[in-house]
Amino acid sequence: MSAPDVAEKLTSLAKRRGFVFPSSEIYGGAGATWDYGPLGVELKNNVKRSWWRAMVQLREDVVGLDAAILMHPRVWEASGHVENFIDPLVECRNCRKRFRIDELPDGARLMDAWRSGTADLTSTPCPNCGEKKLADPRRFNLMFKTFVGPVEETAAVAWLRPETAQGIFVNFENVQQSTRRRLPFGIAQIGKSFRNEITPGNFIFRSREFEQMEIEFFVNPHDRLEGRPADEAWHDRWIADCQAWFTRYGLDPANVKLHEHLGDELAHYSKRTVDLLYRFPMGWNELMGIANRTDFDLKQHAKFSGKSLTWFDEERKEHVVPFVIEPSAGVDRALLAFLLDAYREEEVRGEKRVVLRFHPELAPIKIAVLPLLKKRPEIVAAGHDLRHRLTRRWLTLYDDTAAIGRLYRRQDEVGTPYCVTVDVKTVGDPEKGEAGDGKVTIRERDTMQQIRVPIAELEHVFGRLLDAGTPWSEVAAGYPRAEG
Numbered sequence: 001m002s003a004p005d006v007a008e009k010l011t012s013l014a015k016r017r018g019f020v021f022p023s024s025e026i027y028g029g030a031g032a033t034w035d036y037g038p039l040g041v042e043l044k045n046n047v048k049r050s051w052w053r054a055m056v057q058l059r060e061d062v063v064g065l066d067a068a069i070l071m072h073p074r075v076w077e078a079s080g081h082v083e084n085f086i087d088p089l090v091e092c093r094n095c096r097k098r099f100r101i102d103e104l105p106d107g108a109r110l111m112d113a114w115r116s117g118t119a120d121l122t123s124t125p126c127p128n129c130g131e132k133k134l135a136d137p138r139r140f141n142l143m144f145k146t147f148v149g150p151v152e153e154t155a156a157v158a159w160l161r162p163e164t165a166q167g168i169f170v171n172f173e174n175v176q177q178s179t180r181r182r183l184p185f186g187i188a189q190i191g192k193s194f195r196n197e198i199t200p201g202n203f204i205f206r207s208r209e210f211e212q213m214e215i216e217f218f219v220n221p222h223d224r225l226e227g228r229p230a231d232e233a234w235h236d237r238w239i240a241d242c243q244a245w246f247t248r249y250g251l252d253p254a255n256v257k258l259h260e261h262l263g264d265e266l267a268h269y270s271k272r273t274v275d276l277l278y279r280f281p282m283g284w285n286e287l288m289g290i291a292n293r294t295d296f297d298l299k300q301h302a303k304f305s306g307k308s309l310t311w312f313d314e315e316r317k318e319h320v321v322p323f324v325i326e327p328s329a330g331v332d333r334a335l336l337a338f339l340l341d342a343y344r345e346e347e348v349r350g351e352k353r354v355v356l357r358f359h360p361e362l363a364p365i366k367i368a369v370l371p372l373l374k375k376r377p378e379i380v381a382a383g384h385d386l387r388h389r390l391t392r393r394w395l396t397l398y399d400d401t402a403a404i405g406r407l408y409r410r411q412d413e414v415g416t417p418y419c420v421t422v423d424v425k426t427v428g429d430p431e432k433g434e435a436g437d438g439k440v441t442i443r444e445r446d447t448m449q450q451i452r453v454p455i456a457e458l459e460h461v462f463g464r465l466l467d468a469g470t471p472w473s474e475v476a477a478g479y480p481r482a483e484g
């Protein structure tokens, strides 16, 4: 299957099955913003929860924060966003299409020329209509501007945050003092960010409203670790941890690689930046970045706020401005990568099946309870009862709106790792005086193997599979196989 094919099929599946809808669709869409449907919101929450658990709760050196989206306008002057969060916007005078300068033919060279004030576009054809009628580039700030209070005046200007990072920097002292942290330690935050992108696109890859999962990890620049400056060692550790998180939750390592920022690509405040790239259908592209931002941000905020943002090193008896290692990931981009990597088309007994092979922790629905015969009230009642019991611990769905084969395919297509089937043998047949065996069939999504398990043991079995992460093969070995 070609890459564009997968992208198209996935976008259509995402809409059809309620993962992602275009925002305000009944009004024709709202320009590169997206709404997450019933399954999408579960998947997104699971991505965020898994990241929070790995990066905050299971570590001793990171704590969490949830800062406001609207911040003091001086924050964005200090951070450099008012001055520098600029894209060079080029408009074609013929077809009126707009581009970022780096999207034009020979874009990298033109971008360099623009930075040095020498960009000449007179001989550059428009990528859309081919005419050589591109206007001179305009500076376009990507931040959304708004006003606080009822009067739209300069004094009331506020910006929708374009990154969550600054909420962390301005709270450095609050968090450090309230938690009595010593360096090194990190502050993590998940939340919405907004950028008025000139050319959003590729589904949820680049949109104007998105979520970020960011960590600012503060390190004493005078410390040494593994025989080198501590910030450099921590940078490498964070790169490895981030890469491991993505592959642990399902990305094929062959689809992930590192990209080192060199020369002009490196932001002026950064000592080193490494991107984690994913092989998206449109090519290798940024999944997340891990930057060594030095002491730039804390120094800037100290300068603009007049507050000293230092940490007292008891051993050396000196105040230091910590260096910052920043792992910064997009939730939507991570979700897109997990969706793409999970998507498979397989042939089963001569029929095509579409399956999302999500890691069970990310799967929106963990268990589906499916009755084999809808006409038998005891089967339906037992199914509802099971759903009720299991959903207290794992999101469980009951579905009896089609024949069993169809029901399995539906769950495969949304990545549900386990289906539980209640059948005649489970409940027996009172008319014939036959007692039920009190057992149900569990079917695993990827192998499609089925085992017969006593209802009384279901919680224990799913505890092993879904909480303890015990492999299916190990759990299945303890139970008789059921017919497929």
Ligand code: GAP
Pocket: 162, 163, 164, 165, 195, 197, 204, 205, 206, 207, 208, 210, 211, 212, 214, 286, 287, 288, 289, 326, 328, 329, 330, 331, 332, 333, 334
């Ligand atoms: N604080 C650093 C920072 O914001 P960035 O490289 O601009 O760095 C970090 O953004 C991550 O946020 C990106 O790697 C990407 O995953 C996500 N991201 C950035 N802009 C985005 C957009 N317009 N739509 C979706 N995700 C975006």
